[in-house]
Amino acid sequence: MNKYILCCLVFIALLGCIKVDEYRDLTYDKEGVEIAFPLFHSSLNISELASSLDAETSIEIQENNEIDLLYRGQIIEGGLNQIFPPVIGFGDIQISDTSFLYTVPINFWEEIITLTMGKTSLTFKFSDRFEQPVDIILEIPEMQLNGQPFVQQFKMTDGNFISQPISVEDYTITPDDLSFLIKYQALDEEGNTILMDNASFTFDFFQIKYIEGIFSPRLIDVQGDVIQVGLFDNWRSGGLTFSEPELYIRVENSFGIQAISQNNTINIVTTEGELLPLESPLLTDGVSFNYPTLSEIGEVKITEFIFDKNNSNLGDLFSGKAAKIEYDLDALINNKATNEVGFLSEDGFFKIEPIVRLPMTLTVEELILADKTDFDGSALEDLTSATVQWYIINDFPVDMALQGFLYQSGILRDSLFVEPLFVEAAIINGNNQHTPSEMIYSESYSQEDLLTMRRADSIEVIGKFNSLPTSVSVTIYNDYYLSIDAGMKASLK
């Protein structure tokens, strides 16, 4: 039916002597059209920056609005099984007589006062060459549950007997000189007491829930880790000196054992791969870890120690562009070899959390940072010329000079600015009164420039920063911000 409409229109058109086909395939003439649109914006203060940081990095705002930059290392945690792994039962343990003294299979104890069994099962075996029926009563007097000793009765009919695994979980053992007694009585059909040809027992794991006693001195190897400091990931040259860098270590402990750090090493690895050892009396002398006493079972005791420029060479090391901090701490238990009674419990733990704290009072001297990222210039295809306008507000007391370099397959093709874009530092008066610097700058690009940009596949943004005067530290407050907005005016093809 569209033909009907068309015929009408053709009829009218013929009357009007119009050549309609001359007006087919109309295109809109974009010549002279110049559009203006925003490219990107960012308004960064420290709080907003913090929200974009990775999980290990954070920012802490102090009451006076000063800020600390925190880099967290992996938290090292351990439980009872990491300090005293369960003893695995290997083979049969012979019960050589009807009354047999068995030594608790746990090392590093001077004295065990009491011990509560974990998930442990015992299996008993008996055999007799006469293959006669025998009634056996087995007892472990020092292993009790609710005041009742461990007693089992077995009936052997054909000269061999193997019991089912018998759980001894929650039985408490009060050994005498690290040993406890295992007794059995075997009666034949006439009621005579006999000595079995073979009596033995096995256990799967010797696992404890709670143990109390006097520990032998023992060094526990706590596996170390690394704190990644991303601050200098993009460092190119120059310096950033923090006035008060800190390495803060927090230890939580609920084991009732006295211990001290030992064989401690902390190394700072620079962006250039250089290994710089941290030196401090805290490392050489060790730090005593707080621990709960017998009356404080279940409580967690916290030990904190800080490496700073007063007790270490950390300040000097951080001037060297720290990329990461490697640390390894061991713990020496009962280093004083005292007779103090301690304890370990199943729900006990220790936790070591290292944090690098960088209060943002610093000097910046010719610091150059660079970052390279992918670039997609395909949207520039329809443009014949363009002007990019930058609107920058700098509220930080640091001068900045920005430049961008465009690369095609790794080969430098062009720069964003003829001269680096210089942004003055904010003016800081007393009492943190600050006046931001503000600038608008435009740079025009010809069609040839745009063609170069379109072909680029990566861009390297380089920033050069200086605090003025360079000899004086500046403090970065939370309300400082940097706003970078850019828009483009472009003529369409």
Place this chain on the structure above:
Amino acid sequence: MRKFWIYILTIIIWTEGFAQIGQIDYLVEDPDSTSLIIHLTGVNVKSYSSSFSPQDIFFKTNGSNRIDLNPVLDHLHTQNDLFLDLQLNTIGATIHFKNFQLVAGHNLRYVGAIQFSNELGNLATQGNAAFIGETVEIGPAFLYNHYHELYGGVGIDIGPFRIGGRIKLLAGNEYLRTEQNQMHLTTGAEAFELTLESDYRFFSSGILQYRGIDEVETDFDPGVYNSFFSDNQGIAFDFGLQYKIGSHLLLYSYIQDIGSINWTKRTDFYTKNERVTYQGVDLLDYLSDENGVSVQDSLYGLLDFNNEQGQAYTDNLPFRWNIGIVFQLSAMNNIEVAFGGQNYRIHNLLTWLVEYRHDFSRHLQISSRISGFGRSQTNVGLGLKWSIGPLIFTTNIANVAGIMDLISTRYNQIGFGLQVKM
């Protein structure tokens, strides 16, 4: 079968080219006593541009046809109107009795209208770079209405009065209309941030799917028989009155298309009522998003609309009214003066007409007229009514100068029709 009817109708249009222009003016006709008039297929087309003609903006250079608004920027008004009104009269009939008349028939109606600000015209031509630091109004208003009307009516003579009315059963095919069209764009001075303040709402039935500025689908279907009895039902009325004063003077007035269509089929409401500022891609997002953040996509998001589908919408028809006077100078000559208005839902236009008619014989009447329409200049037009036996051929052209080159005119109205008088 459908092709057969298309063929027949096309032949009628091509070979006979008639219209029933008189059909809408039946109230002012004064036929002989009892007669039957069959209105065969006709067409009435009206086009109008308040500010420029198509020729002003169409150019052909280097073998390509292009639209360029630059030459007409100085001629744009604060608000500019474009519309095309097409009425296809498929068939109809009027029976004249001594004191009353009956009328029935079918029409197909197309109305398209756009209203836009000169600021939008400038923006489209120069780009928003010419408006940095300024706010411009960019929301166009538009209307497109395509529907069938089946009508029946009666006119009754009571003394010097003749009173008439028609009832029309409507079946809507396609509809598109802005209900609100406030949209202001501000381009920031520093980094060209774009602020769009909108109170914009438009409705579509079966014609437009808008999923974003870069994803617009239209399903324009001007078919005659499509949706002849569609789900989009409506009703409308025409009313007319004429009064004879003596034997030489006749006063008349009429109003047409008072009614509405309830649009229920493939309906979409698009709404944007907010103030949005786009500052570009967040630099942190751009640097941290490995998949990349597109400036273009983010920019297009500025023109996203909320869409409610399946909601019925009732809207009034574009309507028109007229009042006039006909003075019979002699048995062969009369003169008519009329004033009226046309409502296109998004704007109203006023019309006026002074027409002189001369009967050269019982079979030939030629009229000449001057008329005005909206902001158009005064137009000189011609009309013809020619009887050959039972056939009556009528035509009128509002702008004779423009008929020789329609592309160069801002306003014209052309109608052809054929009636058979039994």
